[in-house]
Amino acid sequence: MLGAMLGEAWHAMGCNRMRTALTMLGMVIGVGSVVLMMAIGQGAQYAVAQTISTMGSNLYILISGSTNTSGVRTGSGFGPTLNVADAEAIAELDDISNVAPVHQGTQQLVYGAKNWSATVVGTTPAYLDARAWTLTSGYVFGESDVRSATRVALIGRTAAENLFEPNEDPLGKTIRIRQTPFVIIGTLGAKGQNLDGRDQDDTIIIPLTTAQRKVFGVPFAGSVRTVVLQASSAEAMPAVEKSVTALLRQRHRLREDMDNDFYIRNLAAAADSAAETTRVMSLLLGAIASVSLLVGGIGIMNIMLVSVTERTREIGIRMAIGARQKDILTQFLLEAIMISIAGCLIGLVLGISSALLINAITNMVIVISGGSVLVAFTVAAGVGVFFGFYPARKAAALDPIEALRYQ
Amino acid sequence: MPEAVIRVAGLGKSYVTAAGLFPALKGVDLTIRRGEFVAIMGPSGSGKSTFMNLLGCLDTPTMGDYYLVERNVAHMGSDELAILRNRTIGFVFQGFNLLPRMSLEDNVALPLVYSGIEREVRRAKGRQMLARVGLDGYAKSLPARISGGQQQRVAIARALINSPRLILADEPTGNLDSHTGEEIMALFGQLNDEGITIVLVTHEADIAAHAKRQVRFFDGHIVSDIINDSATLARKPASC
Structure with missing residues (x-):
């Protein structure tokens, strides 16, 4: 049954290629930017971690105290302490x-x-x-x-x-x-x-x-x-x-x-603050990119809503010949998921290739981790389901008689 | 006497409108037995469309009972009704209602999608049904490429694909010229001869003349129910 539904969804996508492509575009840009931003953020974190590791780890530096000669105080490091x-x-x-x-x-x-x-x-x-x-x-x-x-x-x-x-x-x-x-x-x-x-x-x-x-x-x-x-x-x-x-x-x-009469300084503290800065920066980049993913999801919802209205008569016909509400729901949900997964895959390819391109052109450190790719993919698929659900439910709730009369 | 395919008792339907409750169908009793060919007639607003929607399990009545093959469908849920529409009833519409971007074999086989039949089996059965209505060779065509009469044949093939007990046709010749309409009616007659129960709605007397029984609606009631003995004589042999 699911196989047949997948076929129907695939067919519907193929029927209106331009609309499908435009819907996917939102997803492509969303996923692409998430992947790219995460690659840049993680690259920056990696670069800072590299710099920190060249300083040596877990270091303290002891500095001798200052001197006080006739009221003239020297800075730290001058006293013979x-x-x-x-x-x-x-x-x-x-x-x-x-x-x-x-x-x-x-x-x-x-x-x-x-x-x-x-x-x-x-x-x-x-x-x-x-x-x-x-x-x-x-x-x-x-x-x-x-x-x-x-x-x-x-x-x-x-x-x-x-x-x-x-x-x-x-x-x-x-x-x-x-x-x-x-x-x-x-x-x-x-x-x-x-x-x-x-x-x-x-x-x-x-x-x-x-x-x-x-x-x-x-x-x-x-x-x-x-x-x-x-x-x-x-x-x-x-x-x-x-x-x-x-x-x-x-x-x-x-x-x-x-x-x-001496100072003890923790060199790790400086390193930690540098690492924290880049971590915040990559979080920020991720957050900005997530907004575009969200917008992509809303794009899917818009197009699916238009699609439901446009295909009201088709839904009526399908219901008249025996489609249950959950069949209609499944069909539209699958369409949304397929569009978002396809958009996701294209977005991944574009995001990764533009990250590699940036790396090749600017020598900026880029780190593409399996984790970030997986996160982007799962979130995008989730967005597809989430934003596909409302239009799909709307389609399934149509009254067959009204839907058949719809011109 | 053959068993009843349709038995309705005190069937009524009221719609909620801005002006209050509007009764479209006011308590109808009717029994249609296996092998019958019934034409439902009446002016617009007589309740015949409402009656058709109820017979087709597209709508639920507000009063009375409807036994489809001895099962009361008046209180069934939407999923059960969908299964009846899929397996027990075949629909033919005035406007053909084919899916425009789907090949004819896929259109014909569409009900099988909801019966959980595999794609290749569906297509084979779709082509078989197309052949039955005289359209073999058109399997890969799109609906827009064929004439209205041919489209209606495709719709009939779709209605037949799950071997239903009952075919419901709502003004099946309304969008066709009279000659093509005659051909479609001849096809219905042929199917009826094979033992399929057919109920069709029409307002044209010469179309209704093909049916063996004519039921006339007026103002939400059945006003006449006559046997049309001349039907079998008037029918020409199907030319397809």
Whole structure:
């Protein structure tokens, strides 16, 4: 019976191709825009997630406190309140996977006739683990290099591109930072921009001790401005923050009534807010696209209503030769569903292909997930049923005599 | 005596109008037996169309009982009535009422859609019925491509497809010229000879002359019910 009804619906669609096509158009545009908008939104989320992951996950940054000299207060990071021993003590705590004291600044790099200003990061090997930073060639300096302050360096891609010829391998070359020669023992993998838009690859990483003694110089031996620390998991972060704070207060012999002489900042918070922004944006895009889907559904309802009026006589004839109310209902409902599913499929194809086209032309990140396609499809089919039901019920409720008389 | 196909007792129908309740049919008693060929006549407003709609299960009476093949349909629901219209009654309309965008075989086979018959079986049966009314070879044509008389033959084929006990025809020759009308009436006569009960509404006396029995309506009542002995003699052999 359903097969016969499907045939009838198919036949009716074929009878008035222009009307069917116009009805479908609303659905095509609705589904197409939902798919496209979701692809763009998810693409943006993916791009932000990528950027965040280059920063390293579950990171805290400890910054030394400010100083107060004759009433002149410096900003944070200038007081000699954190030292390497603090970092080593923190590493002993639970749920800490990496601790790296960091001393960084901008310095002029010189190689042969070329020179270039880049961020010089003096740290320990744990820094690379915390930032999930890998090498493309060479090897990472070890703890022994940090202890003996060897003059070795890892070079980032942007710095390397500016100091060396394109076909030149930086590995084994000697560059100078403030007259001190450094041998490049590794090249860093590319990380791209961070959330501030700063190029993370414009960097040289050298042992902390070398940086402090040969490059920056420090007023108090062993003191550092910042310590990067990584919790073992996102869940452990609040506990880590508490235990690190307690440990440092104890080590710095701070009384109950005294403020912290250091700052602890959660880098995940910034990442979360960026992720939240894109999530809201993709929700917004989805919402706008859903409106067009709704309009498409209303289009189906309009055309079906017109169709019911136009085919009143046909409905009367069908009833006179034995169609029950539910047969008429089924026929019109099936027509609406077929139109919306067909429109849906065309919309999917158009949405996906325009997403791919945008991706090809603009390099915008596009993510087409099976989930979003499924959602668009189900919603569209649902819209077809929902908006097809009223006209179908109207058709089924017609009085056969009135319908037969209708001209 | 053959069994009654139609038996109505005190059948009445009133319509609600702005001026109050309007009785279109005021308590009619009539029995039509298997194999009869009845013409229902009367001026417009006499209640004959209302009576036809009730006989055709398109409408329900406001009083009285209607037994179609000994089943009282006066209180049936719309689904049951639809099944009766599909299986027990065949309709022929004045305006043919074919679906314009459907091939003739599909038009003829349309009632079978609602009997749950498969497409290929439907089409085969549709072509068989077309052949029976002399239109073999027209299976794939559209209604607009054939003449009015041919369209009415198609409509008759459609009415016959479920082997109904009863054919109801409402002014079947009203849209046809007199010659074609005669041909259609000859076809009805032939079907009646095969044992199908036929009830038709007409206001033309020469059409009614084909029927074996003439029932005349006036003002919601039956005013005459006569046997037409000359009918079988007047009938020409069907020329199709």
